[in-house]
Amino acid sequence: MKFATLKGFKDILPDEVGNWQKLESAARNLFKSFGFLEIKLPILEMTELFSRSIGQETDIVSKEMYSLKDSRGRSLSLRPEATASVVRAYIEHRLFEKSPVPKLFSIGPMFRHERPQKGRFRQFHQINAELFGDQGPKSDADIIILAMNLFESLGLKNLILNLNSLGCPECRPQFREELKNFLTLRKGSLCSDCVRRSETNPLRVFDCKMEECKEIAGEAPPIIEYLCDECRNHFELLKGYLQRYGIPFVLNQRLVRGLDYYTRTTFELQTDRLGAQNAVAGGGRYDGLVRLLGGPDHPAVGFAVGMERVIALMEEQEEFEYEKPDLFIAAIGETAEKASFNWAMDLRKSGLWVEMDYSSRGLKS
Numbered sequence: 001m002k003f004a005t006l007k008g009f010k011d012i013l014p015d016e017v018g019n020w021q022k023l024e025s026a027a028r029n030l031f032k033s034f035g036f037l038e039i040k041l042p043i044l045e046m047t048e049l050f051s052r053s054i055g056q057e058t059d060i061v062s063k064e065m066y067s068l069k070d071s072r073g074r075s076l077s078l079r080p081e082a083t084a085s086v087v088r089a090y091i092e093h094r095l096f097e098k099s100p101v102p103k104l105f106s107i108g109p110m111f112r113h114e115r116p117q118k119g120r121f122r123q124f125h126q127i128n129a130e131l132f133g134d135q136g137p138k139s140d141a142d143i144i145i146l147a148m149n150l151f152e153s154l155g156l157k158n159l160i161l162n163l164n165s166l167g168c169p170e171c172r173p174q175f176r177e178e179l180k181n182f183l184t185l186r187k188g189s190l191c192s193d194c195v196r197r198s199e200t201n202p203l204r205v206f207d208c209k210m211e212e213c214k215e216i217a218g219e220a221p222p223i224i225e226y227l228c229d230e231c232r233n234h235f236e237l238l239k240g241y242l243q244r245y246g247i248p249f250v251l252n253q254r255l256v257r258g259l260d261y262y263t264r265t266t267f268e269l270q271t272d273r274l275g276a277q278n279a280v281a282g283g284g285r286y287d288g289l290v291r292l293l294g295g296p297d298h299p300a301v302g303f304a305v306g307m308e309r310v311i312a313l314m315e316e317q318e319e320f321e322y323e324k325p326d327l328f329i330a331a332i333g334e335t336a337e338k339a340s341f342n343w344a345m346d347l348r349k350s351g352l353w354v355e356m357d358y359s360s361r362g363l364k365s
Contacts, residue, residue, distance in 0.1 A: 008114070008122030010308075019314045023307060024107055026153045027127050034146050036103045036129055041085045043109060047075035053084040053289055055260025057201040064112040078111035081259070082128040083286070083302060084293070090132060091295035101133040101298075107307075119274050125307035135287055135299035137234050140265045141241035147269060147281050147303045148247065156313050159280065161242075162252040162268040164223070165235040166203075169263070169288070171228035176202055178221050186216050206256045222253040231264055238265060261286040265301065273316065274309055281305040326352040 005011055012020060028038065051061050066078040079085055086104055089095070095102055106128045114120055129146060131139050144161070151159055167175060183190065183198035183205060190198065190205070194213045197204040206217050227235065242249055249267075257266050266284035274280070283303025290298040327347060329340045347354045 006122070008116035010121055010123070016311070019311050020307070023127075023154065023310055023314070027105070027107065027150060027305075030146070030150055030153055031105045031129065034103070034142070036105045039086065039089060039104045039106050041079075041082065041089060041106055041108070043079050043111070044076050045079055045085055045088070047077040049084050049088055049293070050077055050080060053087070053259075053261050053293060054081065055201065055204075057197060057204050058260060059204075059207060060112060060259070064114055066111050066113060080110055080112045082106050082108070082110065082126055082304065083130060083259075083261070083289070086128065086130050086302075087289055087293055087295070087300070090130075091290065091293060096132065096290075096296055096298055103129070103131045105129045119306075119309050119312060121308060127305040127307060128302065129283075130300060130302035132290070132298050132300045134301075135285075137238035137265075138241060140238050140285060140301050141245070143283065143301050143303055144242065144267055145245060145247065147283070147305065150305065151269070151280075151310075154310070154314060155317065156310070158271070160270045160272075161247060161249040162255050162270060163239070163242075163249045164252050164255040164266045165227060165231060165264050166256060166262055166266055166284075167223060167227050167231050167264065171226055171231055172223075172263075175221070175223050175226035178226065179203065179205075182220055183216070189216060201260070203256050206254050217254060220254075224251075224253055234264055257282060257284060261289045261292070263287045267303070271309075271313065274312060279306070280309045280313070325355045328355045 031038075047065070047067050050065065054061050056062065060080050065080050068076055070076055086106060090104070095104075107125070109123050109125050111123055113122055116122060127150075129143065131143055148159070148161070151157070166172060179202045180198060183194070183202055187195050187198065189212055191208065191210045191213055194205045194208050194210070197208075205213060205220075208214065208217065224232075224235075239249070252268070255266050255268055256262070257268070262284045264285045264287070266282075268279050268282040270278045271280055272278065281303055283301070285299070285301040287299040290296060290300060329344055344354045
């Protein structure tokens with residue numbers, strides 16, 4: 001039997017690792033300057049953590065999770081995204097009691113059983129940042145600027161910032177009803193999934209990839225028109241912060257992201273260089289998620305960066321070259337061979353990359 005990587009999974013080979021290390025290093029250095037602390041999380045969690053936080057009707061939960069039953073009959077899932085796990089850790093370890101409340105970031109693999117294509121894998125990697133404890137628009141702007149600064153630090157420019165507001169539990173229900181009525185009149189043109197979504201969670205229709213459903217979603221009433229005064233003011237203040245900092249943005253009133261926990265601000269960074277998979281980062285505010293998962297009523301805002309897509313952009317603008325050792329030790333004779341081994345070990349302790357001749361082949365070889 002000939003073994004190979006599974007469909008949708010990928011080996012990261014030595015000539016590719018350099019850009020991965022460069023991206024991770026840039027993220028860690030930048031996040032430190034913004035006061036973020038790194039957290040490392042398990043890749044396996046209780047399935048209910050994701051179904052409760054992401055939403056039962058989302059494609060991620062209903063179609064894409066890798067789930068299994070353990071020996072006790074519990075349903076476990078490989079994490080499809082990181083925010084739910086970060087919030088779980090935030091509650092479990094009572095990080096909300098620390099002063100100041102920590103701002104957290106994580107780097108690691110996620111898993112979704114999607115149709116593999118360019119820029120989309122079943123195991124993929126994300127850089128995530130989460131800011132807890134503040135509900136004002138200034139923290140939204142801080143998070144968005146952090147995401148944009150990461151790309152700038154890598155020399156990646158000309159990204160398009162898409163911006164929207166999804167309202168809050170006070171004003172979103174009215175929009176849901178209006179959207180539900182709008183979709184009911186067009187059920188005959190919706191796919192079977194969107195017919196179901198139109199009844200249970202109509203905002204998920206905006207996630208559909210079917211052309212007919214995308215056209216209908218494009219004609220739907222804009223959610224901005226249904227925002228309450230508080231949400232409208234929050235959104236206007238956010239736009240003001242971005243404008244004063246000189247950050248251009250596009251209002252995208254169809255941008256809902258694929259997760260149910262978002263409230264108010266949602267945003268996405270897009271590029272025109274990756275075809276259909278044009279989103280390289282995205283996030284927003286999730287003020288009710290900590291409470292939903294059993295913690296205190298703490299607001300939060302964050303984002304995720306798709307590492308594979310960023311690497312693809314990096315590879316477009318520069319070709320990685322293998323690094324070469326600082327020193328190669330070739331020994332002639334038994335005495336020199338024994339001494340060269342110790343020299344190599346001592347030099348490596350000083351931080352040099354030292355290679356040696358393992359097979360004593362001599363200088364000619």
